[in-house]
Amino acid sequence: MTASVFTNCTNAGPISVTVEDGKVTRVRPLVVDEADFRPWTIEAGGRSYSPPKKFNVAPFVLSERDRLYSEDRIKYPMKRVDFDPNGARNPQNRGKSEYQRISWDEALGIVSGELQRVKKAHGPSAVAAMTSSHHNWGLVGYKMSAFSRFFNLIGHTQVLDNPDSWEGWHWGATHTYGFYWRLGMPEPYDMLEDALQNAEMIVFWSNDPDSTRGVYSGSDASIWRQWLKDKGVKMVCIDPFHNYTAAAMGGKWLAPRIGTDTALAMAIAHVWITEGSYDKEYVKNRTVGFDAFKDYVLGKEDGEPKTAAWAAELTGLEARTITALAREWAGKRTVLSSGARGGEGGACRQAYATEWARMMVLLQAMQGLGKPGVSIWGTSMGAPVDATVWFPGYGDLQGRMSTSSAARVIPENPVAQRLYRPILPDAILNPPINWLGEGFCNRSLAQQFTPFSYPMPGCSEVKLFYRYGGSFLGTMTDSAKWMSMYQSPKLEFVVNQDVWWSGETRFADIILPACTQLEREDIGEWGEPGGQTKHGNSGCNFRAVVRMQKCIEPLWESKPDYEIFTLLARRLGVEQEYTEGNTDRDWARKFFELSDLPKRVSWEEFERKGYHIINAPAQRKSTPALRWFAEGRACDTPDPANPKRGTDKAHELGTDSGKIEFVSASLQKAFPDDDERPPMPHFIPSWEGHQSALAAKYPLQLLTPHPRFTFHTHYDKHAHWLDEIPGHRIKKDGYAYWPARIHREDAQRRGIADGDIVKLYNDRAQVLCIAVVTERVRPGVIHSAVSSAKYDPLEPGNPRSVDRGGCVALLTPGRMLSKNVAGMAPNSCLIEIEKWSA
């Protein structure tokens, strides 16, 4: 038996793939020549810290072989049995009817025919196309590349993404400290070194980096946190769930009620103000609006001083504990770790989350944000990195087939109309609708205020919906609405192009089987999205650009996404315009050639080895994030999108004043009277929280943070090895249920025992989970992660059916987080729970 080893890169780490007799037999973290590693060293406290010479992929990546050959693969083109493009379409049966296998010729004929018919009858705006979140990797296959090039070429109504993982930072924190070019997340540079050298305490606030792993950077940063723990850095976790980072780090756990984190933050500020334990000089020179904030905190604005006792009532914490935390924070050089990249926990994905995110920035401003050891740092980016070697990521225009100069001609989408993901079903079902901001607003603070309406004057409502990769039933809010949308006759034709069957797949009329990235050619750098997350690769211990090699032929009748779009383009008469004569491998080479890599390695050598490692330079000058701002210097970090960098305002932040704004000038200008996102942050009781009237009927608060063993639904369901990890799914009577964690007291009160099947329910949905009785959640809180790929209704086709798959997103409210903020708020969710008896 002859074995070949291929290289590839997933969305959570690079891999080596062994193939024997045309079958993948082994998937390892990328294996490279040891001499290619030149690890960086950080000196701190008399010790030298260097990373191990290996790549720590996210654990689920190690189930790639299982997922590749999964019975859940979409093997053949499929047509819904009661869909006839020339007769009865029966949209009401989407989600219910079975499918029949058809030929590629028939499938492509129907899809291209419908694209032409709808376009001719209603214009290109009647075609909407929508991607998933990161269902694959590589500059050729990524959603903004082959997919976007095709749809820009034929014209379509683009469905814009919302910043679903870090909403509050995007819509709130930007107005406090800028960084809109990073969508509200702070620059990460040299934060590991700063923490190792200077931090005395880390406050993980609604942040579980050991689960979210810097989004793409696998487990490389886990060892950084071990180093910090071993050094004796004090750890604090603020989260209603004793999360996995808390489990690994130990330390003090504070579990406020959901929706009250802002009150806790206000009380901390109150202690600092009344005890004078804040950085007065920094506040004076680096911030604006503090006096008004001080008045609010001291109660001069509303007669309610934001004392620890006041916050204790709201949060359920003891006032003395709040005071003790505030004092320790002021007394120690403290890292505020409030998000994997400054986001991602429950607190930034709930009602009025803008207020919490702004308070995170303001608390650190009161302690001298940017000074040694005083940072906002998620602990999963900020290792030493060679930022001088440029390789594009998917977020860079140059990293996409649709916008890169790798193409001779860049097709322009002729359609100005937009849709917006979290309210897509509302738009389809009940137009017209209006919203502000196009989701990812990285060009200016005011971009968030741009009004959108659907349908746009002169455009058509959407008739054809093309869905590409993954499932939103497990990740968006009030996701039963999505099923109602799919069953509406307004959508005359629905395509789903994907690799695996997921919850959303069977709502399509035609299903096109795509292959995995192990079955096609591509190129990509591990952990580097570029664009608004430039230098995300600093979450990895070594930069690695990988030639993503085709390891095996596409399985069954699946095809690479690029080939599917090419075949459709052929039928639409635009093949040449689409491909420009390039194969997927040609595109990979073009991306290689426009990067800095050819200065370091030939294409042939890169092809042969399959990877190129870019080590951090041996001699490097540390430029810690925001140190320049704290010290009143020009920005010296390699943050390429900072618009003031290199100008005479280079010492300023991206706010209007150039300083940290307790009272936001941009909000003052746009919405001076908004009482739900006022110019200065306030504590505002949640519209679905423990004080709501609805709590009488549904007394439990549901916390649905990001999951640990699946990524935006990917890997769950399709890699059944994961079902044997009890933190992921738990089998009972042969069925792998999604866990819901419940405190012992809440369980006893309801007669629920560990391992019982329970129904989580409210007026929106009913979801079956397996109960995990634990001390790791606050009483009154149920913890169950989002991102189940499995939607398994007991009554297929009924959007209100009980779901057995664990799509707890069905329970969460569709309401936007505040009236002018079009972000989603899944963690403002009241439910009840009971033992299930079928």
Place this chain on the structure above:
Amino acid sequence: MTRYGMIIDVDRCTGCYACFLTCRDEHAGHDHRPVALAQPDGQAWIKVGEQERGSFPKVKVSYVPVPCQHCADAACMGAATGGAVYRRKDGIVIIDPDKAAGQRGIVSACPYGAVFWNEERNSPQKCTFCAHLLDDGWKQPRCVEACPTLAIVFGDLDDPASEVNKRRAEKPLEDLLPKLATKPLVSYHCLPKRFLCGEIVLGDRPDQCAVGIAVTLRNGRQTLTTVTDNYGDFEFLNLDVDADFILSIEHAGYKPRELAASAAAEFNLGTIVLEASG
């Protein structure tokens, strides 16, 4: 002479299950004769157990990965007939898939639950330290390669300079089930132990944390003392699991308190209020 060993530092294990998944990748669907049959679903040759101790809001969580311990006094060897289980010169305990056919006793003999029965193939099976890879020149099993925090380290116990020996020397060595004295080749650091903790509050100052209060824990054999931290919290770590303790708190101006903390007591003694004596 190479004699393999493994050290697992529970304090560094984050419960990521990379070891379990990579083991599955190596062994699922592939026989690695003569050392192993393919690993079917449901068998965790390195099983990661989650242990939650304490109670809200004072909780500790540990993950304890358990592969075959490759014991020098291996109960499975004693239970096997016809040489179905043997120890290699490098110390690795191997179940011969053919000779072990039908021998369910090999499964039940293992006190660690580390041997599994393959119904379909009528054979017991377990972790081999990836012996087929070591024999092929690999330096370590797959689980060690995949561990992001270096919580699992593998190497030659007879080489004083080996990484596994360096790590073994860092902290006290423990066996998973010391009372059994099976002389395993797998050793542990920081296995989860009993602890006792609580918060002390001064009855006349409930709005302030009671910092620096002396707390004493006694039983017949030992006396342990600590003081409360800035949250008024105290904790005693690494306690004998079956010892009955008396916890006493004395603070000037307050009535002394004594609490029994028997072996059956909760680890978290909760909030203890000291009433003013005056």
